[in-house]
Amino acid sequence: MTAKVSFDREVCKGCGLCTLVCPRGIVVLEQGAVNSKGYHVAVVSRPEECIACGCCARMCPDSAITVEKQ
Amino acid sequence: MAIIYAKSKGLTDKPMHYCPGCTHGLVHKLVAESLVELGELENAVGVAPVGCAGYAYDYFNCDMQQAAHGRAPAVATGIKRVLPDRTVFTYQGDGDLAAIGTAEIVHAAMRGEKITTIFINNAIYGMTGGQMAPTTMVGQRATTAPWGRDPSQCGSPIRMAELLSTLDGTAYAERVTVVDIPHLNRAKRAIQKALFLQKENAGFTFVEVLSICPTNWGMDPAGAIDWLKGNMIPYYPLGVVKDCRREGNVV
Amino acid sequence: MAQKELWKGNEAVARAAILAGCRYFFGYPITPQNEIPEYMAAHLPEVGGCFLQSESEVAAINMVYGAAGAGARVMTSSSSPGISLKQEGITYLVGSELPAVIVNVMRGGPGLGTIQPAQGDYFQATRGGGNGDYRTVVLAPSTVQEAADLTQEAFDIADQYRNPVLLLMDGMIGQMMEGMVWHEIPRRELPPKRWATTATEGKRGKNIINSWRSDGTGLEVHNLHLAEKWRAMEENEVRWEERGTEEAELIFVAYGTTARLAAAAMKELEKQGIRCGLLRPISLWPYPSTRLCALAERTSVRAVFTVELSLGQMVEDVRLAVEGVKPVGFFGRAGGVIPTPHEIAEQARAFLEQWR
Numbered sequence: 001m002t003a004k005v006s007f008d009r010e011v012c013k014g015c016g017l018c019t020l021v022c023p024r025g026i027v028v029l030e031q032g033a034v035n036s037k038g039y040h041v042a043v044v045s046r047p048e049e050c051i052a053c054g055c056c057a058r059m060c061p062d063s064a065i066t067v068e069k070q
Numbered sequence: 071m072a073i074i075y076a077k078s079k080g081l082t083d084k085p086m087h088y089c090p091g092c093t094h095g096l097v098h099k100l101v102a103e104s105l106v107e108l109g110e111l112e113n114a115v116g117v118a119p120v121g122c123a124g125y126a127y128d129y130f131n132c133d134m135q136q137a138a139h140g141r142a143p144a145v146a147t148g149i150k151r152v153l154p155d156r157t158v159f160t161y162q163g164d165g166d167l168a169a170i171g172t173a174e175i176v177h178a179a180m181r182g183e184k185i186t187t188i189f190i191n192n193a194i195y196g197m198t199g200g201q202m203a204p205t206t207m208v209g210q211r212a213t214t215a216p217w218g219r220d221p222s223q224c225g226s227p228i229r230m231a232e233l234l235s236t237l238d239g240t241a242y243a244e245r246v247t248v249v250d251i252p253h254l255n256r257a258k259r260a261i262q263k264a265l266f267l268q269k270e271n272a273g274f275t276f277v278e279v280l281s282i283c284p285t286n287w288g289m290d291p292a293g294a295i296d297w298l299k300g301n302m303i304p305y306y307p308l309g310v311v312k313d314c315r316r317e318g319n320v321v
Numbered sequence: 322m323a324q325k326e327l328w329k330g331n332e333a334v335a336r337a338a339i340l341a342g343c344r345y346f347f348g349y350p351i352t353p354q355n356e357i358p359e360y361m362a363a364h365l366p367e368v369g370g371c372f373l374q375s376e377s378e379v380a381a382i383n384m385v386y387g388a389a390g391a392g393a394r395v396m397t398s399s400s401s402p403g404i405s406l407k408q409e410g411i412t413y414l415v416g417s418e419l420p421a422v423i424v425n426v427m428r429g430g431p432g433l434g435t436i437q438p439a440q441g442d443y444f445q446a447t448r449g450g451g452n453g454d455y456r457t458v459v460l461a462p463s464t465v466q467e468a469a470d471l472t473q474e475a476f477d478i479a480d481q482y483r484n485p486v487l488l489l490m491d492g493m494i495g496q497m498m499e500g501m502v503w504h505e506i507p508r509r510e511l512p513p514k515r516w517a518t519t520a521t522e523g524k525r526g527k528n529i530i531n532s533w534r535s536d537g538t539g540l541e542v543h544n545l546h547l548a549e550k551w552r553a554m555e556e557n558e559v560r561w562e563e564r565g566t567e568e569a570e571l572i573f574v575a576y577g578t579t580a581r582l583a584a585a586a587m588k589e590l591e592k593q594g595i596r597c598g599l600l601r602p603i604s605l606w607p608y609p610s611t612r613l614c615a616l617a618e619r620t621s622v623r624a625v626f627t628v629e630l631s632l633g634q635m636v637e638d639v640r641l642a643v644e645g646v647k648p649v650g651f652f653g654r655a656g657g658v659i660p661t662p663h664e665i666a667e668q669a670r671a672f673l674e675q676w677r
Contacts, residue, residue, distance in 0.1 A: 015091035057075035061095025068071035112523040133518035135390045136531040141383035148387025151371045156520045177376035
């Protein structure tokens with residue numbers, strides 16, 4: 001299985017709600033970079049561990065995350 | 071690739087203006103997804119409040135009216151009386167619904183108005199900058215309660231789901247929250263049930279959503295979730311307060 | 322030929338509204354307008370409409386907002402203190418460009434005042450008691466017949482401009498019974514309400530009913546768009562009635578019940594050899610200023626005299642219209658007191674004497 005998690009970097013506000021609900025603890029706020037609004041956006045730190053459960057996307061208040069799997 | 075989760079068609083492409091971590095966006099998603107899944111999006115007319123969700127008319131991908139502060143249930147009544155076959159919902163915050171709009175919500179419920187109200191209880195006025203709401207917890211600080219809510223002056227917080235459940239016209243009332251995935255699932259089921267019962271002409275349906283306001287609570291989102299769990303849930307118990315189908319008292 | 326019938330003002334207004342296609346009425350009890358909601362409660366169901374008694378005037382006007390936004394012909398009525406409560410909804414209706422008809426059967430004020438007839442809500446009606454830059458067409462009948470006719474036309478005016486219309490009656494017109502004839506009022510050609518929130522049914526993009534504009538200059542753009550409608554109303558909706566203005570040396574200006582009293586006073590004065598005319602504004606906004614000014618400019622006219630059931634409200638519009646061309650006098654009784662024609666004649670004659 002391959003999981004693909006896409007973040008809309010310009011919509012993300014870096015609130016971190018997605019990081020709280022990831023069962024693998026692999027969604028993190030990217031340090032050292034910000035989007036055009038100045039937010040640290042969410043990323044998947046170890047994509048190979050993602051199980052494509054969709055929790056991060058469902059918890060995102062801004063609908064900034066899309067999860068796909070193959 | 072199979073899509074596991076993508077933005078709901080029930081929402082427009084407009085980026086939401088809410089503060090980082092504000093759960094308005096989450097509840098918008100649940101309402102939008104519920105309308106789509108029930109096949110009601112194209113049959114829906116929503117009413118936006120005054121307050122943080124005042125822009126909700128731009129976010130829901132269905133016909134929308136924007137109401138004066140607290141008057142959404144009256145506006146929705148006008149719509150529903152003209153269009154009885156449409157799914158009509160209001161989306162209101164706690165200042166809007168539980169303070170200035172108390173008469174409108176109580177009487178819409180009393181009449182058994184066949185509308186669904188989504189009530190965001192985040193224990194504070196958001197848009198105006200963190201003033202005390204009727205739902206503010208005892209001791210909770212607000213810009214108009216700088217030393218915390220004093221019950222000897224301001225009374226105790228109002229429990230709207232319970233209050234409205236005393237009325238025969240209320241067919242369904244449930245309090246939910248959206249602080250994690252299990253609670254999110256429960257909240258969505260409640261919203262779907264409310265909209266379903268509206269279609270069944272069961273009466274007035276009401277879902278209260280305990281929500282966080284990290285900005286005006288002065289917390290980060292994780293801290294706000296902890297505060298909600300520790301302070302709000304004990305006072306505002308989660309669960310079904312009234313279900314006409316369960317009690318057999320169809321109104 | 323249609324038969325003359327005896328109708329009470331309030332009931333005639335209610336029936337006229339139903340004839341005009343009004344199918345929804347939301348209201349709250351208050352004297353002296355109760356016959357309107359009572360008639361609606363009895364007769365709207367007969368035509369498949371809906372009457373709903375609301376929890377307050379505030380709720381009623383917001384139900385009107387919802388129903389108007391859903392594309393229906395809708396009305397509410399109240400009396401002075403209740404109309405104060407409706408001001409929030411009226412400014413929202415204007416801001417959101419929603420058509421509706423609002424009837425004010427005026428009683429005495431301020432505050433709870435009295436249930437007797439008065440005209441103390443002129444400022445509130447013509448200046449707008451709610452917030453922001455806005456206007457509403459204000460129509461003031463002086464007979465039961467005219468109340469019925471104007472009510473029917475009010476719905477067309479509201480729809481044409483997508484703006485609420487106020488029918489400003491006093492308790493006398495609302496409560497009295499008078500002979501009248503039911504007849505067809507010519508209907509205006511009106512565009513379909515494509516803006517209404519009736520649900521998309523997947524056939525069109527979403528519609529939004531909204532008065533909120535917070536995007537920089539967006540509100541000013543909206544204000545200027547609304548102002549274009551005010552200009553069109555000023556051009557098309559001014560109406561008045563004139564009696565005996567040819568060669569008059571005294572011009573009375575009065576509306577509603579006071580116009581009838583002034584007409585009676587004129588007869589008394591004419592017996593004394595004073596030639597009098599009457600300009601009765603029917604639209605209080607837009608105001609027949611141009612016509613009034615033209616009358617005042619006539620060489621025969623010595624003075625203009627305003628009569629009201631208030632301590633002087635419309636007289637300000639009269640002064641603005643006359644622009645100092647001729648002296649403007651005023652006589653009014655307030656608090657539910659109705660002056661006698663003799664009283665008016667005496668006051669008017671005394672004023673005229675100063676300028677003869």
